[in-house]
Amino acid sequence: MRDPPQAENPASQDSFLQKKWMRRRMQTGCGSAFDQGKGQEKNMRDYQTYIGEICDTLLFPAEAKETMEQAWEKICANAAAKETFLKWLLVYEADGKLDYKEVLKAADTAAKEAGIASYTADLLIYLLMTAHLKERYQEKGISEQIWRDSCMDLNWKLHECRKMYGIWGSFVSWWFDGFFEMTRFALGRLQFELMDFPESYEKTGHVRPEGMTKVINMHIPSCGPLKKADCEASFRQAAAFFADAFPGEEIAFFCESWLLYPRHREFLSPDSGIVQFMSFFDIYKTEEGDGDLWRIYNREYDGNPEALPEETTIQRGYKKLLLSGGHAGYGEGIFFRKKKEML
Incomplete structure (x- = not known):
């Protein structure tokens, strides 16, 4: 596989960063503060549309798709939250490198500002990043099938979050960095x-x-x-x-x-x-x-095995083990x- 061409460093290219950010804001579906030149970037991605498309591609349930679309609308309706999301999307699209801990901190802040669940915001920003990830796969000569299969992890974590907390989102978004750094496939x-x-x-x-x-x-x-x-x-x-x-x-x-x-x-x-x-x-x-018992019972284990369900063979087996003093x-x-x- 060949390496992609190195992008310019936007952090040291103020005019480049400003222009690209302006273009990005014009095509997000959020409305634009920059009316001059509106419509000149016909081929720029419409994030609102893309959310629906990627949710379909990754087989999100209809309710989860609607949750993501509504969350984006709320992000767009709050200037600070919108700026936060667009900033990190731009950085990723510029060179594919991120401080993922900072991204999640920023997403959580944006979630509070926009009035949405943090777990939803955490997953949403990664959903939006899948578009540029696909471009990076193409540059590396890696198949679209592997891109899709890798991005399907967003679906698996979506369902885990729903089972655990009743929220469409992810409570383990720190896990996604390997996929977006293209080290995990x-x-x-x-x-x-x-x-x-x-x-x-x-x-x-x-x-x-x-x-x-x-x-x-x-x-x-x-x-x-x-x-x-x-x-x-x-x-x-x-x-x-x-x-x-x-x-x-x-x-x-x-x-x-x-x-x-x-x-x-x-x-x-x-x-x-x-x-x-x-x-x-x-x-x-x-x-x-006992830290991984949530994977078996879809709930945090509080140390009381009596309260655990017995719906599957593995649940019954672990409950018996825990009741006997095992771990x-x-x-x-x-x-x-x-x-x-x-x-």
Whole structure:
């Protein structure tokens, strides 16, 4: 994949920044404070229209789409909130680099000013950024399918937020930066990114393959059943996508997740999706902790297992474990594949 051309630095180009910001304000659907030259930027993106389009592309429910459109209207109706959103959109469109913590702080401030939920504003600003992200994918020669699949994480997090808090938005928007920095990609059922070979592997007495400095780290979005065949297909896509990072004969895959907690085998059947997924890995490290129970119960765990629902096998299994004094937890695992078998 080729690298995109480097954009000029808008922070040091005041006239460039001002002109582009003016053009951007003229086409946002918010109305414009700059009437001179209105209509000259026919091809500039209409954010109001784009919100509807991207919600459809990412399969948002109709109610969620309406929530996003109404939130944008409220942002547009408040001068300070509008300036905040347009500022960060412009910075991203100028060079693709952001301080994402500052973006979310700004989005939360804009949400208060406009009278919308912070979780909604957090997701909304990322929705708007997907347009420029698509351009960056094109510049890099990465397929539109991978762009769409990667952006679908906004949908998965949208539904998690709705289940947890009854709000269409995201309570984990800090997570999105990897997608918008183009270091994390959805490749089939799973999501992947390169990371340094984990120090924890050698600390637990294992031997790192000679010359191997990276692993393909994976994440498992909450988008349905976890099937072994789908995972295998994703592994092959990831092996091809990141092949250049592995000059040797082997490719390493890594995962740190609640899904790799060994005690799942106590209450899930061997043919369950989770246990099948665990079987890929040499799980070399585990720790206890209840912080991920929200993923199973769609609520924050308050330490009272009696109050937990028992609607699914995994909910019943964890409730029994917690009632007996046990805890949830997570595992770290790794596996290696021969490159010639994957490519």
